[in-house]
Amino acid sequence: MNRFLKSAFAVCLVLVVVAGSASVKAQTVLLDGLGSSGLFLQLGLGANSSSGTIHAPCVWSENTNIVAANDFSVSGNPSTPLKDAGSAWVAWTTGSGPGASCTSPAANAMIYAYLSTDSVAGNRCLYNSNLSGGSKCSIAYPLASVAPAGLILPAGTIVSGAITTANCGGTGECALPSSVLTALNLSTQLVNYAGTDIRPEDAKFAITRALTNCGSVVATGSQILGLGYQNGSAIHTAISGSTNFVNVINFALPTSFFVTPVGATPIIVAVNDSTGTGLRAFSNITSQALAHFLDGTYSFTDQASGSPNATGSAVTVYIPEPLSGNYNVMEFNVPNRIGTLGGSFATSQDVGLNQPSSQRNCTVTSPWPVPSTTLSTVLHNPLDFTVSGGGRLRTVGANIITNPSLITGTDISQELSSVVGNTSNSLGYGFWSAANFTGFSAVATTAKYYSVDGVDPLGASGTIPTTPAELANVSLATTADGQYPIWSMLRLVNVGTTQNITVAALAASAQDYSVAVHLDFVPLANMLVVRSHFTPPGQTLTASNGSGSTAYGSNRATACSATETGGDVGGVVIGLKTASLSHSPLTLSDQTYCLTTSTTGQTGH
Known part of the structure; x- marks a missing residue:
């Protein structure tokens, strides 16, 4: 610090x-x-x-x-x-x-x-x-x-x-x-x-992991492995014609900072398939099958069914750079998740404990994990792996897609624009917003989104909403109650112990716009759940879920008084006041827990 x-x-x-x-x-x-x-x-x-x-x-x-x-x-x-x-x-x-x-x-x-x-x-x-x-x-x-x-x-x-x-x-x-x-x-x-x-705290852990020896554990007993980049280096894109990159620069967290939540939004898994007989033939994907596409275990369209021996056409998977928020939310909610109801897959989009050796992005892949005393660095920069005719490609930053008939013309993430541009069984993902998915209006007949583990994130049955009528009917109910497995809070941060009042005004204005025009995220007052907070490896802090924050409105766990602290990416879903959630291993609400035990909530999960 x-x-x-x-x-x-x-x-x-x-x-x-x-x-x-x-x-x-x-x-x-x-x-x-x-x-x-x-x-x-x-x-x-x-x-x-x-x-x-x-x-x-x-x-x-x-x-x-x-x-x-x-x-x-x-x-x-x-x-x-x-x-x-x-x-x-x-x-x-x-x-x-x-x-x-x-x-x-x-x-x-x-x-x-x-x-x-x-x-x-x-x-x-x-x-x-x-x-x-x-x-x-x-x-x-x-x-x-x-x-x-x-x-x-x-x-x-x-x-x-x-x-x-x-x-x-x-x-x-x-x-x-x-x-x-x-x-x-x-x-x-x-x-x-x-x-x-x-x-x-999760952002600090992301840079710590990026700078850890490739394939070595980030902390004793951890399933999370380092990525092998050097301080001051850059992560490059594998997309042809693009020169996008992001710098890998270490930093220290300040002694005090204030976090203003804006809202919660899901990550949407999108596919594009012009034939209709490949990836578009499926409507749902399990977390395990998705993890296997992301880590290179699966590479054929019919494996979207979850059958490891299925075949079909080759699939191209677009992987964001590992310092982006969407990468980390996907990484620790699906391939590298820990202690959830569906189990821990302990694999990764880059470097994972159970990842196939041919897909590990390290110069050393045996013994595995790599001893910290054995120098191992990133193998492919940009990440570019061939998988049975398909591949996994790194994306960085954004590409421009303008569509004046929609809400705006804007740039969208390179992973999503790559899916838009590749109709031959491509798969990618990104945070939901009308702007992020505006480019899919051009491929409305060939692209769709998947439900994950049987849960629909948008309530649109796979049709990617792009028209005003479709956007007006978007439902984020499965994010609000935590049933959809891949979601996170969007936040604004300022340095200091107290909230910057202009930051608060900007967050409130963004919330008002989203509710009035089209639903890009769930305002905090409509959330029924939080994620369990924890101490990321290598950090020293006392985690707290912040469940008692007034930002949650009438849903807040009033018995939980501690301020939100710690990482929460991939944390277990906990009801604020809901006593039992079928999709959470924790059967007590934070309100009940704080009433009977402490003021910090159910942390560390």
């Missing part, structure tokens, strides 16, 4: 005071953040929403990687940073005064910004930006104005039935004024929030 981080709370208080002052002399950046691509669209729409407390009517976005997080914690030299680029949006108010507008904002205008990278990069840059010895990570925006890409507000349209506003004529979005760029690029501007699909 790094004990010398600044408290961002004091910074946030200063920003709020400046925002409310009539004597503001310069435009103020209230939020400057980065992280999960799964939150990219919802946060941008939330910042713009006319019903939200932020209501920044002016929006700009880009998708050409001209915005980047610059981290020099490895080199120690600000002139040689490692860069993580991605799509970005900026929203701003016009301010008040004569002639104030989106193109010419007044000096008291407020600015909000977000860069799409991944969950681990978001957490790491936030913490490295707030080091007491000086910032070692910042977000660089272009020095000159660039035309908007229309990722948040599509060109020439205002979202039908939505509560967004477009204020730059027929373009919808606006070019960035020079004054806004100047404010964002100030050398004193710190990153003050991150978007993440996993808890900060």
